[in-house]
Amino acid sequence: MPEIKRIEFTKEMKHTHTILVPMMLPIHFCFLEHILVQEGYRIEVLHNDDQRIIEEGLRHVHNDTCYPALLVIGQMMEALKSGRYDIDHVALAITQTGGGCRASNYIHLLRKALIQAGFSQVPVISVNFSHLEKNSGFHLTPKLLVKLAAGFLYGDVLMWLGNQLKPYEIEQGTCDRLTKAWIQTLCDQMDSLRFTHIRKNVTQIVQAYGAVPRSSQTKIKVGIVGEIYMKYAPLGNRRLEEFLIKEGCEPVVSGVLDFALYCLENAKIDYEYYDRNKKAAKLAAWASAYLQTLQQSIADIIKADGTFRAPAPFHEIIKDREGIIDRGVKMGEGWLLSSEMVELIHSGVNNIVCCQPFGCLPNHIVAKGMMRKLKDRYPASNIVALDFDPSATSVNQENRLKLMLANARLYEHFGEETAKELTNA
């Protein structure tokens, strides 16, 4: 195996290379793509999502590795091998969290895969906030970060409202069309300051979603939590939201802003617990306060309109983990994952699917490891852990989900005590 050398993404490459980005959040990444194009990058978010991705992943990544790594690397390798790109003018982008788990090391696995496949000239850009790798042709400037934060906030709002509208729409496809139209409207605004008028835009979005005719049917609400990629990426969780809607349920998925706030909170915890970087902790506290103010104002707009449920503020999510898990548990999704499950239960969503990728030790501890505790504290909770790996069959997963939904229906129709007797009979 030849030595793994890092190819820098240079200033010149910004004009000559197309950067391929693996898909994670379908709505949010539309904004990401537009914002980066506006900043002068040539960007393409990958939409390939068939079985060949798993095969490519298995070809280049050891099957003991975290499943999200296998999928992300598989998606990029499949794209490169497809013949759709000029290999001498293409680059790849991947995140490095800088945390303690393996997410920071996917980049090295990707470079190894590129060498194996004969694509050693392809530069890989690390997207990180941890002073890890730098590239002269790619910079996360303050202006870019502000735009990305706004784009991801809009993404959260559209995802949150869409999940409350789509299962109830009278004319099928209305919600998807409305979401598409708002993505376009917001992308058109990106050139002007209007894009940053978040409150004004969110008020109009809430009104537009509220005006869509909906059925008044009661549907079972099902929360989705898990490792971040498995929770959001349709490729990772096999289109779980769509499956739940088809089964007559309403999926409840918290926004990615909570994960960003969790990362900022961890910088504060690092300082409090381990006396690490005071300056980083201060900066994180400032950024967190700013984002939480925005989050609160969005929740206030949704509450004032009264048509849809508003998301829980982050300071409540932090409190939810008390007595369940310590703040020091911050590998993977850490204390956030347990807190999200508690928050769902507190908001009346007792049915929860927890997406567990193969090879992910931290999330097995903070998710599966917490289920007994949650069940003892909240007997009506109905949580199912769904394991994802290259050989997991969709039939098996769908059966587990249907069993969970059958229990949810029993609870709903007969109440907790009778349902328990029936399921134990």
Ligand code: SF4
């Ligand atoms: S959170 Fe789990 S799946 Fe994600 S990188 Fe860490 S160990 Fe792997």
